[in-house]
Amino acid sequence: xxxxxxxxxxxxxxxxxxxxxxxxxxxxxxxxxxxxxxxxxxxxxxxxxxxxxxxxxxxxxxxxxxxxxxxxxxxxxxxxxxxxxxxxxxxxxxxxxxxxxxxxxxxxxxxxxxxxxxxxxxxxxxxxxxxxxxxxxxxxxxxxxxxxxxxxxxxxxxxxxxxxxxxxxxxxxxxxxxxxxxxxxxxxxxxxxxxxxxxxxxxxxxxxxxxxxxxxxxxxxxxxxxxxxxxxxxxxxxxxxxxxxxxxxxxxxxxxxxxxxxxxxxxxxxxxxxxxxxxxxxxxxxxxxxxxxxxxxxxxxxxxxxxxxxxxxxxxxxxxxxxxxxxxxxxxxxxxxxxxxxxxxxxxxxxxxxxxx
Numbered sequence: 001x002x003x004x005x006x007x008x009x010x011x012x013x014x015x016x017x018x019x020x021x022x023x024x025x026x027x028x029x030x031x032x033x034x035x036x037x038x039x040x041x042x043x044x045x046x047x048x049x050x051x052x053x054x055x056x057x058x059x060x061x062x063x064x065x066x067x068x069x070x071x072x073x074x075x076x077x078x079x080x081x082x083x084x085x086x087x088x089x090x091x092x093x094x095x096x097x098x099x100x101x102x103x104x105x106x107x108x109x110x111x112x113x114x115x116x117x118x119x120x121x122x123x124x125x126x127x128x129x130x131x132x133x134x135x136x137x138x139x140x141x142x143x144x145x146x147x148x149x150x151x152x153x154x155x156x157x158x159x160x161x162x163x164x165x166x167x168x169x170x171x172x173x174x175x176x177x178x179x180x181x182x183x184x185x186x187x188x189x190x191x192x193x194x195x196x197x198x199x200x201x202x203x204x205x206x207x208x209x210x211x212x213x214x215x216x217x218x219x220x221x222x223x224x225x226x227x228x229x230x231x232x233x234x235x236x237x238x239x240x241x242x243x244x245x246x247x248x249x250x251x252x253x254x255x256x257x258x259x260x261x262x263x264x265x266x267x268x269x270x271x272x273x274x275x276x277x278x279x280x281x282x283x284x285x286x287x288x289x290x291x292x293x294x295x296x297x298x299x300x301x302x303x304x305x306x307x308x309x310x311x312x313x314x315x316x317x318x319x320x321x322x323x324x325x326x327x328x329x330x331x332x333x334x335x336x337x338x339x340x341x342x343x344x345x346x347x348x349x350x351x352x353x354x355x356x357x
Contacts (some may be wrong), residue, residue, distance in 0.1 A: 006233065007343060009350040010144060012137035016087075017119055018127035024084040025133040027140045029350065030070065032078035034143045041065045041083065041139040048135045048335040061088060065136055076143075083136045087129075100312050103319050105301025112312065128238045128329055131336045138339020141346035149213040149345065153337040154181045155330055156294070157206035158189050179334040197327040200304025205330025208294045209234075209337040211345060214280065216270075216288035217356070218348040225284025226291070226348055233340040234295040239329050242296040246279020261289075286348075293341065297330035 005013040009029045016023025030036075042065055049063040063085050070081030099120045102109040107126035111118040118124060142151070154173050156163050163182035172183050178193075180186035196203050219226030231243045251259055259277050266272030273289055280291035302321035309319045326332065 006236070007347045009354065010141060010343065010347040012134075012140075012343065014130055014133040014137070016085075016130070016133065017121070017124045018087070018129040019119070019121035019124075020087060022084050022086045023130065023133050024065075024082070025137045027070070027081040027083065027137050030076050030078065030081050030140060031144065032076055034076040035074060036067070036071050036076050036081070036140065036143055037074055038065050038067055040143065041067075041136050044135050044139045044335055044339065045085070045132060048132060048332055063132055081140060083133070083140075085132050085136065098319060098321065101317055101319055102309050102312070103301060103321055104307040104309050105298075126238065128326070128332065131238060131333075131339075134237075134343075135335050135339045138336075138342040141339070141342035144346040145342060145349065149211060151209065151211045151338045151341050151345075153179070153207055153209035153334045153341075155179050155205050155334055156181070156208045158193065158328060158330070159203045159205075161185070161189065161192065162206075178328075178331055193328055202300035202303055202325070202327050202329070204299045205297045205328055205333070206294055207297065207330060207333050207337050208292070209341050210293075211280075211291040211341050214286050214288070214291050214345060216286055218345070218352050219281065219285040220351070220355070221284050224351070225281075226286055226344070227279070227281045227284060229344050229348070230291070230293050230341070233344045234293060234337065237295070237297075237333060237336050237340065239297045239300070239333070240295045241298050244294050245281060246292055247277040248279075248294060251277065291341070291345075293337075295333075295337070297333050300326050300329045 004015065005011055011029055012025045012027045014023070014025045045063045045065055049061055066084045068082040068084055070077055070079050106123060108118060108120070111126065152170055152173070155178050158178070163180060163185045167182045167184060169181050172181050172186070173179050175183065176186035178186050178189050180189065193203065227245045230245065234240055234243045247254065247259065254277070261276060261278055262274040263271035264274065270288070273287065276289045276292065278287065279293065280287055280289040302325040304320055306318040306320050309317055311317055
């Protein structure tokens with residue numbers, strides 16, 4: 001059994017490896033007659049592609065997407081949309097010295113144990129390079145959702161250094177290389193990450209993604225909850241180790257009075273919420289408030305500091321991972337977070353319409 005497909009009614013299957021000739025996805029369940037072009041997808045891929053600053057991997061990939069099927073004369077046909085992104089800047093020789101060695105923190109050992117074989121070139125399918133295909137699929141999902149739903153993500157913490165939410169400004173996100181909504185903190189991160197990069201080390205991050213304009217009623221009890229699908233989606237992103245919705249782990253520190261989002265009469269007979277500790281989801285169903293999700297990204301495991309490990313034959317060794325790696329892989333997880341949010345919402349929109357009209 002393989003698990004390379006995500007979603008139910010809106011679903012996509014990603015394929016390809018970090019150092020193969022290409023990667024991409026097949027997006028199925030796309031309604032017909034949607035406007036869709038390569039330009040609609042490329043902007044999101046440009047946001048994720050490597051080599052845009054000294055704070056990300058220096059692998060140079062244009063990440064140009066090609067639509068191979070499912071679109072005719074600028075309109076979707078209702079058939080599978082096949083998207084391809086060529087790999088053009090592989091340096092597989094960088095991984096020759098670790099082909100028989102398990103890198104600490106990587107999936108080398110588990111892939112070898114499960115399949116009896118692994119692609120050591122950049123991690124193969126376990127590489128963050130796979131997320132380019134997700135971003136492409138997410139662009140298609142946004143077309144299904146339409147302009148009424150806004151999805152935005154930002155990096156809100158690097159290592160132990162958090163942003164100041166009093167300075168949170170979405171307009172700042174695209175003004176710095178960290179997708180940081182706090183201009184002051186972005187400047188501080190630049191100094192900190194520069195030192196980490198020069199030392200050949202890495203650091204983790206926290207990403208926050210918010211969807212606004214989601215109507216009340218999406219999601220279903222008990223095993224089709226919107227928040228459980230969001231948690232699955234975000235946890236499936238490479239290097240993610242924790243996910244929270246709304247107040248998340250902070251909810252454990254709150255009293256019942258603090259945590260309950262009070263309601264007062266609002267417009268058109270709908271309630272108005274006075275807070276959003278629930279992250280826009282109650283009982284697995286959207287409330288009409290912003291859907292808020294956060295996840296933690298671990299430090300990149302490819303570092304220049306020697307780490308103890310073993311070879312495939314069981315011998316002790318030390319590993320130094322050379323190559324072009326992100327000192328903070330969380331930076332490029334921002335557009336991936338948006339894509340996975342879009343994919344989950346598109347799926348739930350279609351599921352809601354299928355059951356409730």
